[in-house]
Amino acid sequence: MTEVVLNGVGKVFPGDVHAVRDVHLRIGDGELFVLLGPSGCGKSTILRMIAGLEEATSGELWLNGGVANDLSPRERNVAMVFQDGALYPHRTVGGNMMFPLEVAGGDRAEARERVAELTRALGIGSMIDRLPGTLSGGQRQRAAIGRALIRQPSLFLMDEPLSSLDAGLRTELRLEITGLVRSTGTTTVYVTHDQVEAMTMADRIAVLRDGVLEDVGTPEQIYRDPATVFVAAFLSSPPINLLQATAWAVQDRGVVLDFGPQQVTVPWNDARSPALISHHGGPVIVGLRPDALTPVAAGEAGRTLAGRVRVLEFHGHDWLAYAEAGIPTVDAAAVGPGPASPGAASSGTAGAGPGRERPGPGGLAGRVRGLIRRPAPPEPVEEEHAGHHRRSDLVFSTGSRRPERGAEVRLDVDLDRMLVFGPDGRRITAVRR
Numbered sequence: 001m002t003e004v005v006l007n008g009v010g011k012v013f014p015g016d017v018h019a020v021r022d023v024h025l026r027i028g029d030g031e032l033f034v035l036l037g038p039s040g041c042g043k044s045t046i047l048r049m050i051a052g053l054e055e056a057t058s059g060e061l062w063l064n065g066g067v068a069n070d071l072s073p074r075e076r077n078v079a080m081v082f083q084d085g086a087l088y089p090h091r092t093v094g095g096n097m098m099f100p101l102e103v104a105g106g107d108r109a110e111a112r113e114r115v116a117e118l119t120r121a122l123g124i125g126s127m128i129d130r131l132p133g134t135l136s137g138g139q140r141q142r143a144a145i146g147r148a149l150i151r152q153p154s155l156f157l158m159d160e161p162l163s164s165l166d167a168g169l170r171t172e173l174r175l176e177i178t179g180l181v182r183s184t185g186t187t188t189v190y191v192t193h194d195q196v197e198a199m200t201m202a203d204r205i206a207v208l209r210d211g212v213l214e215d216v217g218t219p220e221q222i223y224r225d226p227a228t229v230f231v232a233a234f235l236s237s238p239p240i241n242l243l244q245a246t247a248w249a250v251q252d253r254g255v256v257l258d259f260g261p262q263q264v265t266v267p268w269n270d271a272r273s274p275a276l277i278s279h280h281g282g283p284v285i286v287g288l289r290p291d292a293l294t295p296v297a298a299g300e301a302g303r304t305l306a307g308r309v310r311v312l313e314f315h316g317h318d319w320l321a322y323a324e325a326g327i328p329t330v331d332a333a334a335v336g337p338g339p340a341s342p343g344a345a346s347s348g349t350a351g352a353g354p355g356r357e358r359p360g361p362g363g364l365a366g367r368v369r370g371l372i373r374r375p376a377p378p379e380p381v382e383e384e385h386a387g388h389h390r391r392s393d394l395v396f397s398t399g400s401r402r403p404e405r406g407a408e409v410r411l412d413v414d415l416d417r418m419l420v421f422g423p424d425g426r427r428i429t430a431v432r433r
């Protein structure tokens with residue numbers, strides 16, 4: 001059983017490509033840990049460093065309480081599955097899966113039984129005697145996953161093993177993989193850029209961006225309590241509303257978040273107010289997931305936004321509405337972190353919630369310039385054309401009720417679910433006493 005620790009691990013490729021920057025992570029024994037982030041953020045590089053296929057240029061990698069930087073892949077005893085798992089072409093599916101067990105020695109009949117069981121679980125039971133060349137891509141991938149899972153390594157490393165499969169198969173195998181690795185209790189590091197895969201499979205998720213660790217936590221923590229605006233936006237489907245506001249501390253009311261034509265007030269008894277005071281007169285970013293906005297007949301002062309419904313989308317379980325509200329929105333991709341400042345510390349546990357590690361301020365120097373988008377000029381609904389999802393729309397969920405297009409709506413803002421970020425993209429949270 002294995003614990004993995006990355007202590008300030010970095011990777012610079014030739015040509016000064018900083019693929020991974022000063023990453024601190026502790027992956028617990030038996031954990032199913034997901035590395036999540038957009039293409040090029042360094043996920044595979046981290047996985048390959050853990051496997052020993054790539055050397056870290058800085059920092060220490062610990063496996064089972066010992067520094068492992070210089071251990072060979074074999075000494076690390078890891079089983080790895082890649083996006084397109086390669087198989088031995090002259091061995092059958094069963095033969096491929098038998099191979100690791102043959103190398104390990106042991107009872108052949110038992111091994112055969114185990115192979116048969118696993119191929120059935122992976123939905124390729126009838127293909128056990130076929131050669132890889134006669135299988136579809138998805139079937140080959142399942143055989144490759146099986147070959148990795150049949151071993152009992154110290155560590156499973158999986159790099160987007162499901163990305164080449166169709167949606168239905170992906171959901172099925174996601175469950176299968178989760179079940180199999182959990183039943184063996186083997187520490188698993190799973191790489192994906194798919195937020196649904198990450199949320200549904202992980203014990204904990206690390207969100208990466210440009211080689212920098214932005215957030216670590218359970219799926220619930222990351223979703224409800226994201227460290228940065230990037231994390232909030234990456235883990236939001238349907239997309240989160242990110243609104244540009246100016247914060248004003250007003251004596252008898254609280255902190256007014258001023259969107260220009262509209263305002264929302266964070267009352268003084270809200271735990272975030274003390275922290276918000278330091279942003280008085282300055283820009284903040286307000287994050288509202290569509291389900292934090294509820295259409296109401298008459299809104300309560302200080303917690304209502306108004307708009308006019310422009311576009312409706314039917315999503316089966318509910319409707320999503322896009323309303324013109326004249327509020328400037330923010331593009332999360334343009335907010336922080338920018339390259340980590342050299343030598344900046346990035347360890348630490350300054351997070352919310354007990355036992356939650358949080359990346360430190362290292363890479364979040366924050367680029368403020370260019371993050372704010374001007375509101376699109378108001379446009380009459382009648383002139384609407386094909387293009388929708390204008391960046392100044394407020395997206396909200398209407399439940400099963402289908403609202404009228406062109407209708408004026410008042411939206412109650414769930415202040416508890418409202419996320420407020422500084423201009424550097426970091427969450428403004430309650431001041432901890």
Ligand SMILES: Nc1ncnc2c1ncn2[C@@H]1O[C@H](COP(=O)(O)OP(=O)(O)OP(=O)(O)O)[C@@H](O)[C@H]1O
Binds near residue numbers: 018
């Ligand atoms: N061998 C290499 N030489 C130079 N640069 C590399 C090398 N391998 C990766 N990189 C660069 O390092 C960065 C991180 O790459 P990595 O493959 O880890 O990203 P990723 O998060 O796995 O992306 P994807 O989701 O597209 O697989 C990228 O900018 C990539 O171009």
Ligand SMILES: [Mg+2]
Binds near residue numbers: 043044045159
């Ligand atoms: Mg990759």
